[in-house]
Amino acid sequence: MKHEVLGGADYGLLQITFEAPGERVVAESGALLAMDSEIEISTSARGGLLGAAKRKLLGGESIFQNTFTAKAAGQRLWLAPPVEGELKAIELQAGEVFYLQSGAYVAQLGEQLKLNTQWGGVKGFFSGVGLFLLKVEGPGTVFFGGYGALHPVVVDREGYTADTGHIVAFTSGLNYQVRTFGGMKGLFLSGEGLICDFQGHGTVYLQTRDPHLLADFLHPFRPVQSSNS
Amino acid sequence: MKFELQYRPSHALATVHLAPGETLRAEASSLVSMTRNLQVQTSFRGRAGSGILGSLKRGFLGGESFFTNTFTAVGQGGHVSLAPKLCGDMVVHELTPPEELFIQGSSYVAAPDSVALDTEWQGMKSFLSGESLFFLRAYGAGPVLLNAFGAIQPIDLDGELILDTGHLVAFTGGIQYEITKASRGWIDSFLSGEGFVLRVWGRGKLYVQTRNPQEYGRSLGKRLPARQA
Numbered sequence A: 001m002k003h004e005v006l007g008g009a010d011y012g013l014l015q016i017t018f019e020a021p022g023e024r025v026v027a028e029s030g031a032l033l034a035m036d037s038e039i040e041i042s043t044s045a046r047g048g049l050l051g052a053a054k055r056k057l058l059g060g061e062s063i064f065q066n067t068f069t070a071k072a073a074g075q076r077l078w079l080a081p082p083v084e085g086e087l088k089a090i091e092l093q094a095g096e097v098f099y100l101q102s103g104a105y106v107a108q109l110g111e112q113l114k115l116n117t118q119w120g121g122v123k124g125f126f127s128g129v130g131l132f133l134l135k136v137e138g139p140g141t142v143f144f145g146g147y148g149a150l151h152p153v154v155v156d157r158e159g160y161t162a163d164t165g166h167i168v169a170f171t172s173g174l175n176y177q178v179r180t181f182g183g184m185k186g187l188f189l190s191g192e193g194l195i196c197d198f199q200g201h202g203t204v205y206l207q208t209r210d211p212h213l214l215a216d217f218l219h220p221f222r223p224v225q226s227s228n229s
Numbered sequence B: 001m002k003f004e005l006q007y008r009p010s011h012a013l014a015t016v017h018l019a020p021g022e023t024l025r026a027e028a029s030s031l032v033s034m035t036r037n038l039q040v041q042t043s044f045r046g047r048a049g050s051g052i053l054g055s056l057k058r059g060f061l062g063g064e065s066f067f068t069n070t071f072t073a074v075g076q077g078g079h080v081s082l083a084p085k086l087c088g089d090m091v092v093h094e095l096t097p098p099e100e101l102f103i104q105g106s107s108y109v110a111a112p113d114s115v116a117l118d119t120e121w122q123g124m125k126s127f128l129s130g131e132s133l134f135f136l137r138a139y140g141a142g143p144v145l146l147n148a149f150g151a152i153q154p155i156d157l158d159g160e161l162i163l164d165t166g167h168l169v170a171f172t173g174g175i176q177y178e179i180t181k182a183s184r185g186w187i188d189s190f191l192s193g194e195g196f197v198l199r200v201w202g203r204g205k206l207y208v209q210t211r212n213p214q215e216y217g218r219s220l221g222k223r224l225p226a227r228q229a
Helices: A048-059 A120-128 A185-191 A211-221 B050-064 B124-129 B186-191 B213-221
Strands: A003-008 A015-017 A023-026 A032-035 A039-044 A066-071 A074-078 A086-092 A097-101 A103-107 A112-120 A134-139 A140-145 A152-157 A161-163 A168-169 A176-182 A194-200 A202-207 B002-006 B015-016 B021-025 B031-034 B038-044 B068-072 B078-082 B090-095 B099-102 B108-112 B115-120 B135-140 B141-146 B152-164 B166-173 B175-181 B196-207
Touching: A003 A086, A003 A140, A015 A086, A086 A097, A097 A140, A097 B141, A140 A161, A152 A161, A152 A194, A161 A176, A161 A202, A194 A202, A202 B031, A211 B213, B002 B090, B015 B021, B015 B068, B015 B090, B015 B108, B021 B078, B090 B099, B090 B135, B090 B152, B099 B141, B108 B115, B108 B135, B115 B141, B152 B166, B166 B175
Parallel strands: none
Antiparallel strands: A003 A015, A015 A074, A023 A066, A023 A103, A032 A074, A039 A066, A086 A140, A097 A134, A097 A168, A103 A140, A112 A134, A152 A202, A161 A194, A161 B031, A168 A202, A176 A194, B002 B015, B015 B078, B021 B068, B021 B108, B031 B078, B038 B068, B090 B141, B099 B135, B099 B166, B108 B141, B115 B135, B152 B196, B166 B196, B175 B196
């Protein structure tokens, strides 16, 4: 199976080319853009219904995932994330761990890749932009997307701080702590609310736009419900 | 202080590199990430003495946030990454005294403390137009970081120009302006959908944005479910 990320930083697109019958790709439901006709789709609650429900509740991803199985060699499949922005692939070795922000997951390759929801901390929960994380463990390849470009930052011993609404993913080897920005005053006044401090060695991927800010911008433009309805 | 712009034009990210002791003031909601050695202070924005009232006036009338974060690099150099709410480009305008820059309220992102900011009142007409025609007047010496919704188009002006108020980003002080109706008659102006336009004249530089945030909000907002009043 070959995979290629197309479309650049603004409109990422994943192209899969199956090389043998029986090869499989698992993708977030809704990610399908197009495919050749000799590919079979099966829908499942991956990790069992309970595991899937937990991921839906905690991680924000959909309960159901689609498995695309090639019935012939040379079949092509195109997958895309829901919002405008970049798509990246991360190849994980056996036992290598990668953390994904809820909603960033697009697809995965590799029968042994494990996907679990991890509690991201109580502060993340309260913010609504929380750090609910999908824990992905190799071997395999995971594809993820963000709103805007995906900006990698290498964190070394000095640490790094990022706004929670812009964090998409990070590698293992990093410890993180979510805190209010500038104390209580910061939480209510600064507009940022919560930030995340990273310590250790690894890479953090930031999305250059925050979907919550777009939602905030659009909210006042919604029609107003009349009081007697 | 060095400004680095990436992922232009659609999802621009500005990384501002600060030497030890250097200070940057940035709009509250623009923080993406920063190094750990930055000292951050949240405050009401305003010139000396204008305090809360000045900030509120700007917030309500200028369509921008009331608050500013001040980032100061402590001990060693550091950086802060900033991005606007909506998709689009960013640009750095270098201010040299005695030049002034008039910035449409929501187009301002950040500047060092060597640049002063002041609010310009546009009178009743801007209220009637429904556009947030509030200008920040920037003066002093140093770079000013601006954002645009869409791409930024600089225009060198020597003469007169009519432009839509929602597409304005900023213009230099040698340019005079007045808010005027788009067509000769009031009814035509209203029906044309252009309402009020800006007539500018003189010599200087204009920055315009290729999309109008208010029109974007209106076109999407009416398709969203109604909200509670």
